[in-house]
Amino acid sequence: MSSQLTNYQCPSCTGPLHYDGESGMLQCDYCGSKYTVQEIEKLFQDKLDEAEQASAHATAAAQAVSAADAEAAEGCGDANWDAEQEGMKLYNCPSCGAQLICDATTAATSCPYCGNPTVIPGQFHGMLKPDYILPFRVSKEEAVAALTKYYRGKRLLPRTFTEQNHIQEIKGMYVPFWLFDSTAYADMEYRTTRVTAIQQGDEMITTTDNFQVRRAGTVRFQRIPADGSRKMPDELMDSIEPFDYSDLKPFSTAYMPGFLADIYDVDDRESYERVKSRGTHTAEQLMDQTVSGYSSVVQVRRQVQMKRERTAYALLPVWMLSTQWNGANFIFAMNGQSGKFIGDLPVSMKRYFAHFAGIAAPLMALMALLLYFL
Amino acid sequence: MKRNCFALTLLLLLLFSLTASPAFADGETETLEYYVSDAAGLLTQSQQQNLEIAARGVSERFGCGIYVITINDFREFGFNNVDACAEAFYNHYQLGLGSERNGSLLLLSMKDRDYALKAHGNIAHTAFTDYGSRRLAETFLDNFRQNDWYGGFSDYIANAGEFLGRAEAGNPVDVPQQGSRGMDPLVKIVLIVGVPLLIAFLCCTGMKRKMKPVKKAGTAEDYLVPGGIHLDVKQDIFVNRSVQRTVIPKTRSDGGGGGGGTTINSGGFSGHSGKF
Numbered sequence: 001m002s003s004q005l006t007n008y009q010c011p012s013c014t015g016p017l018h019y020d021g022e023s024g025m026l027q028c029d030y031c032g033s034k035y036t037v038q039e040i041e042k043l044f045q046d047k048l049d050e051a052e053q054a055s056a057h058a059t060a061a062a063q064a065v066s067a068a069d070a071e072a073a074e075g076c077g078d079a080n081w082d083a084e085q086e087g088m089k090l091y092n093c094p095s096c097g098a099q100l101i102c103d104a105t106t107a108a109t110s111c112p113y114c115g116n117p118t119v120i121p122g123q124f125h126g127m128l129k130p131d132y133i134l135p136f137r138v139s140k141e142e143a144v145a146a147l148t149k150y151y152r153g154k155r156l157l158p159r160t161f162t163e164q165n166h167i168q169e170i171k172g173m174y175v176p177f178w179l180f181d182s183t184a185y186a187d188m189e190y191r192t193t194r195v196t197a198i199q200q201g202d203e204m205i206t207t208t209d210n211f212q213v214r215r216a217g218t219v220r221f222q223r224i225p226a227d228g229s230r231k232m233p234d235e236l237m238d239s240i241e242p243f244d245y246s247d248l249k250p251f252s253t254a255y256m257p258g259f260l261a262d263i264y265d266v267d268d269r270e271s272y273e274r275v276k277s278r279g280t281h282t283a284e285q286l287m288d289q290t291v292s293g294y295s296s297v298v299q300v301r302r303q304v305q306m307k308r309e310r311t312a313y314a315l316l317p318v319w320m321l322s323t324q325w326n327g328a329n330f331i332f333a334m335n336g337q338s339g340k341f342i343g344d345l346p347v348s349m350k351r352y353f354a355h356f357a358g359i360a361a362p363l364m365a366l367m368a369l370l371l372y373f374l
Numbered sequence: 375m376k377r378n379c380f381a382l383t384l385l386l387l388l389l390f391s392l393t394a395s396p397a398f399a400d401g402e403t404e405t406l407e408y409y410v411s412d413a414a415g416l417l418t419q420s421q422q423q424n425l426e427i428a429a430r431g432v433s434e435r436f437g438c439g440i441y442v443i444t445i446n447d448f449r450e451f452g453f454n455n456v457d458a459c460a461e462a463f464y465n466h467y468q469l470g471l472g473s474e475r476n477g478s479l480l481l482l483s484m485k486d487r488d489y490a491l492k493a494h495g496n497i498a499h500t501a502f503t504d505y506g507s508r509r510l511a512e513t514f515l516d517n518f519r520q521n522d523w524y525g526g527f528s529d530y531i532a533n534a535g536e537f538l539g540r541a542e543a544g545n546p547v548d549v550p551q552q553g554s555r556g557m558d559p560l561v562k563i564v565l566i567v568g569v570p571l572l573i574a575f576l577c578c579t580g581m582k583r584k585m586k587p588v589k590k591a592g593t594a595e596d597y598l599v600p601g602g603i604h605l606d607v608k609q610d611i612f613v614n615r616s617v618q619r620t621v622i623p624k625t626r627s628d629g630g631g632g633g634g635g636t637t638i639n640s641g642g643f644s645g646h647s648g649k650f
Binding site: 154155156157187192199202203204205206207208209210211212213214215216217218219220221222223224225233234235236238239241242274275277278279281282285286290342343344345346347352355356357359360361363364366367368371 | 562565587591594596607609611613620621
């Protein structure tokens with residue numbers, strides 16, 4: 001029986017291959033041989049097709065078993081444990097034969113027993129196949145170094161945080177993103193005034209001209225991203241933007257070895273709500289900026305409609321790092337393409353008040369001195 | 375001898391009262407040998423002598439005559455106001471010391487309880503600024519209101535000496551500078567405590583914000599299509615106009631306002647007048 005998983009193995013030594021962001025090629029962990037994405041795609045096309053077919057069979061079989069189990073459970077009043085019913089999937093590693101239990105959304109992982117990078121091509125068939133993939137450019141070592149650099153200059157960071165905390169986990173992930181092309185149709189109305197004041201003799205003459213202002217137009221957006229994964233905190237994914245889409249490649253699993261990948265579990269309709277709000281705000285701001293040369297501007301009517309035009313599904317590269325300190329988890333994300341690093345840090349209140357006093361006390365002394373001499 | 379001199383002074387003043395306007399018009403001048411001339415009869419002889427000694431001492435010490443003249447009514451001399459009368463007296467009797475005729479004259483007109491305090495010459499203008507002149511008046515007006523003439527004149531002479539001394543030291547009595555000394559204590563506390571606390575709070579809030587940079591994106595300006603903004607309607611319609619006229623409040627120029635220094639009139643006098 002053919003496997004649903006594909007291990008990208010070195011054609012020379014059968015060692016595991018991983019995608020190297022710096023060279024943009026697949027490299028063998030053992031012999032160091034390098035291959036282009038196209039070469040590997042060509043070599044592994046048959047395997048990928050087989051894995052996809054196996055996946056389709058497995059899905060059909062699972063559905064049949066599931067129906068039978070449901071009947072049996074009804075009869076005995078007890079449900080059997082079933083990985084797939086719990087939102088998990090079972091796979092066999094094609095290298096060592098070990099059983100892998102993965103999330104239903106997992107599309108690329110590595111075997112915990114033999115360490116071989118594994119891709120599940122069946123996860124990418126039909127509607128689930130991404131249009132694009134943005135390959136990693138930043139390496140794991142760079143991501144680790146970025147975390148240390150990120151701590152620098154953070155004056156309120158507890159000293160013990162940098163000393164005691166250790167990276168619990170670091171993983172390079174292809175996160176599913178929806179990219180929306182949209183147009184905002186805005187129609188805004190304002191009440192504005194232009195005030196001029198001139199002095200004539202002993203009098204100040206203030207003239208106020210009142211205007212009714214209207215602005216209407218369109219604002220076009222291209223590829224506003226919204227992550228399609230419930231596992232990923234939205235604010236963290238928003239914070240590592242922007243991605244440079246000029247590097248987008250047509251989707252291929254050959255970019256995945258060595259990284260994890262998920263398929264989307266938040267559909268495009270749900271994700272678009274966030275994008276709609278962003279586009280609406282931007283259109284409003286842009287319209288507001290066109291109302292200039294007035295002393296005061298008050299918005300009296302606004303109507304912005306976002307029209308969704310084209311949606312693309314892409315996997316974008318993200319390094320996720322997690323650390324633990326004082327029993328709390330701290331998650332950091334790094335844009336796998338630009339290297340933009342972000343994450344919330346703990347605040348030491350002791351340091352906060354020390355800085356507060358350190359700023360306030362000398363200023364008080366300085367002010368007292370100034371007032372004494374003035 | 376002194377008694378005779380005082381009598382002569384009074385006589386001169388009386389004569390002046392009878393012939394003031396013609397004498398003034400002709401530009402005639404006389405000399406007054408005394409610093410204190412009490413034509414209104416407010417002082418005893420010994421008081422007058424004491425004041426004379428004190429005034430002479432101050433005048434000679436600073437080269438600026440400190441004069442006191444009392445009269446019954448300035449109108450008797452043909453003047454409409456006490457200021458003009460005081461300036462006329464000063465000029466007619468050639469008051470003042472030195473080539474600039476530095477001096478300060480306090481004239482009391484008893485009928486309507488008017489007074490004029492006039493200064494002439496650079497030394498006097500420097501010492502008796504507009505603000506200083508009023509401060510000096512405060513030192514004797516309280517006595518005059520209680521008919522304490524000797525006390526009032528004594529205060530005038532003593533304080534005039536003090537004012538001249540401060541002017542000589544380069545620190546004339548003038549409008550307090552807009553520094554911290556005249557500042558409300560509450561404002562001082564706010565400046566010394568409140569402002570540093572606010573600055574420290576703002577700095578620390580900025581540092582704290584730096585620790586929590588993760589937030590949802592609210593806008594999408596990074597994803598605007600180049601040239602993708604089209605304005606189809608751009609209307610700016612004039613609705614109406616309203617005009618408001620406000621009278622600009624005049625700034626005070628009587629020396630009690632914000633500005634310091636001395637206002638000198640065309641006759642070369644500074645000072646002020648009032649009632650006691």
